[in-house]
Amino acid sequence: MLTQLLGYGLRRAQSAVFADFASTFARAGETLTPGEFGLLVLVERNAGLSQMALSRALAIDRSTLVPILNRLQARGFLVRHASPTDGRTHALALTPAGEKALAKFARLVKAHEKRITAGLSAAETRALIELLERVRTAAGPL
Amino acid sequence: MLTQLLGYGLRRAQSAVFADFASTFARAGETLTPGEFGLLVLVERNAGLSQMALSRALAIDRSTLVPILNRLQARGFLVRHASPTDGRTHALALTPAGEKALAKFARLVKAHEKRITAGLSAAETRALIELLERVRTAAGPL
DNA sequence: CGAATTTGTTTGCTACCCAAACAATCTCCA
DNA sequence: TGGAGATTGTTTGGGTAGCAAACAAATTCG
Numbered sequence: 001m002l003t004q005l006l007g008y009g010l011r012r013a014q015s016a017v018f019a020d021f022a023s024t025f026a027r028a029g030e031t032l033t034p035g036e037f038g039l040l041v042l043v044e045r046n047a048g049l050s051q052m053a054l055s056r057a058l059a060i061d062r063s064t065l066v067p068i069l070n071r072l073q074a075r076g077f078l079v080r081h082a083s084p085t086d087g088r089t090h091a092l093a094l095t096p097a098g099e100k101a102l103a104k105f106a107r108l109v110k111a112h113e114k115r116i117t118a119g120l121s122a123a124e125t126r127a128l129i130e131l132l133e134r135v136r137t138a139a140g141p142l
Numbered sequence: 143m144l145t146q147l148l149g150y151g152l153r154r155a156q157s158a159v160f161a162d163f164a165s166t167f168a169r170a171g172e173t174l175t176p177g178e179f180g181l182l183v184l185v186e187r188n189a190g191l192s193q194m195a196l197s198r199a200l201a202i203d204r205s206t207l208v209p210i211l212n213r214l215q216a217r218g219f220l221v222r223h224a225s226p227t228d229g230r231t232h233a234l235a236l237t238p239a240g241e242k243a244l245a246k247f248a249r250l251v252k253a254h255e256k257r258i259t260a261g262l263s264a265a266e267t268r269a270l271i272e273l274l275e276r277v278r279t280a281a282g283p284l
Numbered sequence: 285c286g287a288a289t290t291t292g293t294t295t296g297c298t299a300c301c302c303a304a305a306c307a308a309t310c311t312c313c314a
Numbered sequence: 315t316g317g318a319g320a321t322t323g324t325t326t327g328g329g330t331a332g333c334a335a336a337c338a339a340a341t342t343c344g
Contacts, residue, residue: 002183005251006259006271007159007176013274014156015201015301016281017149023282033330034149041144052291059157064332066293080292088291088340109147117148119280120273128273129148131266132155138261139158140165157332175299194322206301208324222323230309230322 006135017116024112025105032105039068040102043078043092050089077101148277159258166254167247174247181210182244185220185234192231193222219243 002008018034025032035058042057043049051069055062069092072078077098080090094102117125144150160176167174177200184199185191193211197204211234214220219240222232236244259267 001187002180003275004271005255006267006274007163007251007255008180009271009274009278010152010156010159011176011180012201013278013281014152016278017152020281021149034153035331038144038150038153045143050291059154060331061333062292063294063334068331086291086341090292109149113147113149116277116281119276124273125148128270128277129146129151131262131270131273132148132151133145134261135258135270136151136155136158139155139162139258177300192322202300203302204323205303205325210300228310228322232323 010135020116021109021112024108024115028108030105030108036068036072037105037109039065039072040077040094040098040105044094044099044102047093048081048091050083050086051092052089054092072098152277162258163251163254166250166257170250172247172250178210178214179247179251181214182219182236182240182247186236186241186244189235190223190233192225192228193234194231196234214240 021034038058039054042054046053046057049057051065052062055065058065069078069080073080076095078092078094081093083089083091120128163176180200181196184196188195188199191199193207194204197207200207211220211222215222218237220234220236223235225231225233262270
């Protein structure tokens with residue numbers, strides 16, 4: 001009965017995937033959450049972006065972002081530069097150590113993705129991602 | 143780049159679906175989390191089950207279950223009966239008020255499900271649920 | 285210039301999750 | 315049968331993740 005609800009299946013799959021992500025990193029002696037990984041990728045590809053822009057891209061509140069950035073900054077992965085054009089905003093950027101760490105994290109994420117899609121063909125994986133995207137847009141403006 | 147990662151798509155879809163669940167209930171003047179709904183359904187269909195059995199079925203730690211049960215019990219939806227056969231366990235059951243509330247909740251969930259699957263055909267919805275199930279089993283014993 | 289807006293931060297609240305320790309109870313076996 | 319070991323529910327402590335509201339600093343716009 002519950003198993004025929006999309007919301008329930010989504011929640012269960014998400015939690016299993018999350019657990020595999022955590023154990024993948026733990027086995028490699030690293031610590032990182034999926035949210036932190038997404039943040040690092042976004043900052044790398046969009047160096048100089050502000051916290052507001054980042055929070056919009058991640059669809060989380062700007063106040064939620066602060067402790068995550070603090071953590072990653074404390075670990076030496078990123079820096080909040082002063083913006084030369086706007087005194088209110090911070091220009092976010094990875095440090096060299098952050099770049100290096102992210103390269104390793106990306107390898108771990110790749111292995112993780114391979115594991116969670118082990119039961120699916122390449123076409124099925126693509127279809128799944130596409131269906132999830134459609135659910136997301138149907139569910140709301142998030 | 144992130145959008146091609148299953149884990150990322152899953153997280154985003156899940157959070158949008160969660161938001162729609164919350165707003166569906168809020169608009170109806172009700173308060174319930176997806177986890178609470180799943181718990182109520184499981185207790186209804188398996189009256190008398192223990193907290194350990196329930197935590198296994200939900201794949202959450204038994205200590206996580208305690209505050210959730212406390213909340214639902216305080217709202218008068220369920221009761222922890224003493225088990226006649228095992229003094230350690232509680233026999234969980236819905237109260238009449240809980241049954242009635244669950245009936246209403248189920249209607250709200252149905253409307254919610256309809257909304258989040260609005261962009262999908264019936265066949266696509268079934269396929270999506272089936273793919274999620276396969277991801278869950280591939281990802282781990284959760 | 286002054287009012288309104290934007291940005292980042294802090295504080296406070298909620299939900300969810302686990303691990304470790306504990307008392308009560310049950311099981312099992314020597 | 316008596317005690318050792320396992321199980322159950324709870325408590326405590328810690329961590330992540332999310333939002334809302336209030337605030338100061340800075341920008342924008344009338």
